[in-house]
Amino acid sequence: LAKTTQPISMDSYEGQEVNITCSHNNIATNDYITWYQQFPSQGPRFIIQGYKTKVTNEVASLFIPADRKSSTLSLPRVSLSDTAVYYCLVGALYNQGGKLIFGQGTELSVKP
Amino acid sequence: SQTIHQWPATLVQPVGSPLSLECTVEGTSNPNLYWYRQAAGRGLQLLFYSVGIGQISSEVPQNLSASRPQDRQFILSSKKLLLSDSGFYLCASLTGGRGTGELFFGEGSRLTVL
Numbered sequence: 563l564a565k566t567t568q569p570i571s572m573d574s575y576e577g578q579e580v581n582i583t584c585s586h587n588n589i590a591t592n593d594y595i596t597w598y599q600q601f602p603s604q605g606p607r608f609i610i611q612g613y614k615t616k617v618t619n620e621v622a623s624l625f626i627p628a629d630r631k632s633s634t635l636s637l638p639r640v641s642l643s644d645t646a647v648y649y650c651l652v653g654a655l656y657n658q659g660g661k662l663i664f665g666q667g668t669e670l671s672v673k674p
Numbered sequence: 675s676q677t678i679h680q681w682p683a684t685l686v687q688p689v690g691s692p693l694s695l696e697c698t699v700e701g702t703s704n705p706n707l708y709w710y711r712q713a714a715g716r717g718l719q720l721l722f723y724s725v726g727i728g729q730i731s732s733e734v735p736q737n738l739s740a741s742r743p744q745d746r747q748f749i750l751s752s753k754k755l756l757l758s759d760s761g762f763y764l765c766a767s768l769t770g771g772r773g774t775g776e777l778f779f780g781e782g783s784r785l786t787v788l
Contacts, residue, residue, distance in 0.1 A: 594775065596775075596776070596777075598777070603762070603782065603784070604779075604781065604782070605678075605764050605766070605779025605780055605781060605782055606718070606764075606777070606779055607779070608776045608777065608778075611775075611776065647716065649718070651777075661720060661723055661731065661733065662708065662720065662723070662768070662777065663720050663733075664710075664717070664718040664720070666716065666717050667716065667717065667718075669716070
C-alpha cells in the first residue's frame, strides 16, 4: 500500500500559483493519484485525479513524472477561499476494491 | 451524482454508553463504503471499509464495529464508548464515477464523549 508524504503546511498570497507536492515512492502499477480538498467540519471534496503525465481541469492541474513516485497539485491564482487542507490519495480503481488511506494532508493558508 | 447522508450530525455521549452512526448512499449502486475518523481537525484515519453487503474489513483494533446490512447502508457502532472515540466521523462512497473512481463524502457526524 503506497504511503504518501506531503508538507504539513504552506502559506501563500492571493493571486499566486501554489504547488503542493506529494511523495509516494512505493506506488503500485494499478494505483491512481487523487487530490482532495477539505474545509473545516466538512468532508473532503474531489479536486483532480490522474495516472501519469499531466491532467488539467477547471480548478487545478496535476503533474505526474514518468516514474510516478511523486505528484504535484498546482492551483493557479489562489484566493482566500482556497484556504483548506489538501490531501493526496494513492489507491486502486473502484473495481479493484481495497482500502484507501489518506496521508496527513497539507494545510494551505492563503493571505490577502 | 451521489449523495451521502449521515446522522446524527452531532452527538454528545457519556463514557461507556453505546453508539450507532448511520450512513446511507443515494444515486449509485454497489459502492465501496468507508468509515473514517478525524481527530483534532487533521488526518483522516481509516476505520472500516466494505466492498459488499456483509463484507467488512477493519483497519484499526478498537472498540468500534461496522456493519453493512444493505447495499447502500453502512453503520458504525460501539457497545461502550471511550473518551478517545471523540472525533469527526466521515462516511465515504466509492464507485466508478468519471471512469476512474472518486470518493464522495457525507457531511460527517461529530461525536463528543464526556
